[in-house]
Amino acid sequence: MNKGVAITGMGIISAIGNNVAENYDALINEKKGITRVDHIETIQREEIMVGEIKFTNDELIAQLNLSPENNYSRTAMLGVIAAKEAIADAGINDIKKFKTGIVSGTSVGGMDMTEKYYYQYLTEKEPQKYIESHHAGDSTQKIAEQLGIEESLVTTISTACSSAANAIMLGARLIKSGKLDRVVVGGADCLSKFTINGFKTLMILSDTYNTPFDENRKGLNLGEAAAFLVLESDEVIKAENKKVLAYVKGYGNANDAFHQTASSDNGDGATLAMEKALKVAGIKPSEIDYINAHGTATGNNDLSEGRAILRIFGNEMPEFSSTKAFTGHTLAAAGAIEAVYSVLALQNNVIFPNLNFKTPMKEFSMIPQTELKKKELNTVLSNSFGFGGNCSAVIFSKEA
Amino acid sequence: MKKVYINSIASISPQKTFDNTIFLDEIIDYNDTVIFVQDPDYKQYIPPAAARRMAKGIKMGVVASKIAMDEAGIETVDAIITGTGMGCMIDSEKFVSAIIDNNEQYLTPTSFIQSTHNTVAGQIALGMECKAYNFTYVHSAISFEAALLDAKMQLENAEATHILVGGVEELGEHTTKVHRVINHIKPEAVTISEVLNSKTKGAVFSEGTNFFVISNQRRESCYAELVAIETFNTLQKDRVSEAIEAFLKENNLKADDIDVVVFGNNGDVDFDGFYNQLSKGIFSKTQQVFYKHLVGENNTVSAFGVWLASKILKTQSIAEIVKINKINPSKIKTVLCYNQYRGQNHSLVLLKKC
Known part of the structure; x- marks a missing residue:
């Protein structure tokens, strides 16, 4: 680590x-x-x-x-x-x-x-x-x-x-x-x-x-x-003698190099970003306890991101949710507000619900966490993706 | 920590700088308040159909990045990092004016899509099919230096081997008009020989781009070693000399060790004092050069200063046209670039012969 x-x-x-x-x-x-x-x-x-x-x-x-x-x-x-x-x-x-x-x-x-x-x-x-x-x-x-x-x-x-x-x-x-x-x-x-x-x-x-x-x-x-x-x-x-709230444990940025505004079908950039973040953190996917997804609720993002998450986590999928249903997509600020939410999740050992979810996507069987859930959390992964194929993942942890 | 080298350069500016085999051999004079680049043959680098869809900044950035990649002799990089103070002005203006003129109706997405600040870096990645780290800094006059600093940290820590770094700025017609209104642009046309002593407010605005491949491996094409970068959001005029001396000291140097200092004077009577005090002060015995009379002022034009320093170090020659004084050092080993814009966002870039 x-x-x-x-x-x-x-x-x-x-x-x-x-x-x-x-x-x-x-x-x-x-x-x-x-x-x-x-x-x-x-x-x-x-x-x-x-x-x-x-x-x-x-x-x-x-x-x-x-x-x-x-x-x-x-x-x-x-x-x-x-x-x-x-x-x-x-x-x-x-x-x-x-x-x-x-x-x-x-x-x-x-x-x-x-x-x-x-x-x-x-x-x-x-x-x-x-x-x-x-x-x-x-x-x-x-x-x-x-x-x-x-x-x-x-x-x-x-x-x-x-x-x-x-x-x-x-x-x-x-x-x-x-x-x-x-x-x-x-x-x-x-x-x-x-x-x-x-x-x-x-x-x-x-x-x-x-x-x-x-x-x-x-x-x-x-x-x-x-x-x-x-x-x-x-x-x-x-x-x-400072009190530490949490740590920035890992981070990765990659480019999808697919289209100026759309994400690739398989989420290549997102996958790479998460891989890099895990590498910097020096941890395995199974050590991620919760994913605060980018989850903008566009057709394109959620499919591409979902596939990327599947590629990384496969059968060891931790709970995931998008908090965009609460705040909307705050564009350049999204990565920061969700960093605050990730730290709050760690501090309170709680997973925030993915509101408004009813029907699973037909392309895969991923179901977000739809209700508030108490769970001992040690690491949280937060995704943020943008135009220009820009894909970022940051990992927050309780321990250094 | 690994050493970091500038292995290739590319510049599209109001001078004929896109050809790396020459070095300000022929100077184009202007008599204007806003100046545009000398265009390379874009067709050589991008298909005409693609070029037509690109706003000027994207086109210049993509082509300059290719020139830099070619000279470094590499196919791909571990990161693409750009700086742009104003971003994609042309598409931004198109979209804002369309919103206002048509009361939010009949809009098409193209200009919105291309207005994003990271469009140039994204398009370069798309063209190179480069899935690596891709950042864009947008902090006024230190946008390029922030990109350079990011790259340098990654190379020093061996997180990357080769990084493409560049600055790009295009001119938007409306933005130019608006900056005239607040006197950021000179009131009267000036020739390149008059800029420095124009004694008027404002600068000659320009467009342009400069790209570099920087690496932690010294290649055949090497121009310079990139030793240090420092930026300051604020710096009072009377603090500049002190800040520069502290920066040099951190790098085990004194003002006297600098063979050439590259200043960002733009002829603005209100702000050139930041440089003039150094000309008369700590660098009075140092060869001083400047460049904004040749290429104008824009938020990432300080990258041209780094281009100039790189050229000087590699060729060991200084064109007369850029000299402020005549010290004529016999050997040029260490070059310092200092820039600020309107008294804010100061930067220092230290280069050594490689």
Whole structure:
């Protein structure tokens, strides 16, 4: 077994809660956060369901105590809320005491403001402050500023829906290589007309509650969220006598190299990613106690991912579930919110239910865990897959 | 820890840099505020039908990656890592404007599909049938350096042998207009000889791409050893010299040991001071070079700085056009690249002769 990287804090905001405790409460009480979209004016409103955080931008600005002149995108504000909770949870009072960086994943970035003021930028002075918040790195730059991270490694990954999983991967590598003592890793994405309409044109949005791994699944619900984990080196853990929540034990990224948006029938990329993660962790498939699947509830993903899981686990299939029915698919943030859920699963020895499942898929006999289940968990595998054939798997463990 | 080498380079820029057998022998002058690349013969590398479907960034990235792979003499890699600050602007603009102009109706998915930041890295993987690690960094002016750092860590730890690393940036028409409005683009056209002393705000915007094969094996084609990379989200002007000296010290070097320093000056009167203080300060006796007058400014143009440093180390020559001062070192062993954009996202890349 190879040694994992310690997780000492986490923070989250999603459609099912504004912090870790609220998210956990919703998960164990089967409270999903899927509704009609309220904060984006879109003609698609009656045709789609989303996982929306029910704060307006003004409410978020007030919560964060930002000046009226601020140019925060919604992605940045959600990110700051989650990152601050993670830092507080890790008991960090002096961010400068150790070399601390941040790696965030986003795909929407500041697109919410760009699509709002696209043409006004050319003629109206007031919205022009948002021009500089369009690029994907801006939200991360702002989170760093809010956390007081200066003169350090601050970067952003955008590999579509695996972005945050990849941020966790880079963070673990940065700690292992000694480049940083401490790193905040995760991701943030807000809802936008851009993604709503983008996924609509791909015809993979469900008009009702999404049903992962169900034969009659109709597609995904988009969601918005942000979540961050604090990773710390063994030296810091020792010096500070830190409580460790769990470990990033293994990770792997591979490319499906099949199609820009669709996954291969046999889930080659997903299989490779899981294999790599197991190898880095130095464990066998039989040692995985629970899989938090990507399970977006699109026809393509669930079939491809299911086959990949079968290829790896065969007859030794652990319980698996997708939590997308609770939160919707939060795109670049998905890997981070599901990392938080994986750690919560480990901490509480509980498997979260795959809601809305009724009929097994005809292609295989895989049945997700549909009810909350108590089980002693030592390792959890979390999958995240994105456009561009990007496939990621991260393994979390109780023991180093 | 294994040593890491730059084994091949490829550059598509506003200069004729796509041919690795020449080195800024012929300079193309511009008199503009936005400049575009000198196109290689894309048909040589991609079928015309496929090329037509690709936005500029994808096309440039795919072709530059092939040039780099060819020069390294390898068929596949253990990872593909790209950096792009602005991503696929052309398709993003197409999709946003279609949403607004048609009130969310009659939309087609193509531009949405290709707007994703990792499209270039994904397309390269698809073309090479490469199922390896595939990452894209999107952090403004350090997007390329983040990619380079990721690759370096994997190579040092022998998790990979050869990695394709690149930066790519395309220009979106609307985004360019919008950046003019906030004075990030120069108000008046400048020629390449005027850029540095233009005394105006903003930069000359550009498109371009630079790819490299970096490995933990030194190959025949080797350009340089990649010694160290450091990035800083913030760095106050008066802290830059100190930060550079600390970085050099970590690598057992002093400012005097640097034979050539590659600066990212873009002629922006508000921000060139970050470099000018070093020209007069810790690097006053060092040969200084710059390149943004030739290739413009974009979020991953600092990769051109690494391209330039690699070329200088391999050829042991420095084109007059890039010289800021005239120290003319007889032997060039160590080169440092320093870049920042609008006072943020600073990067240091240290290279040695291989």
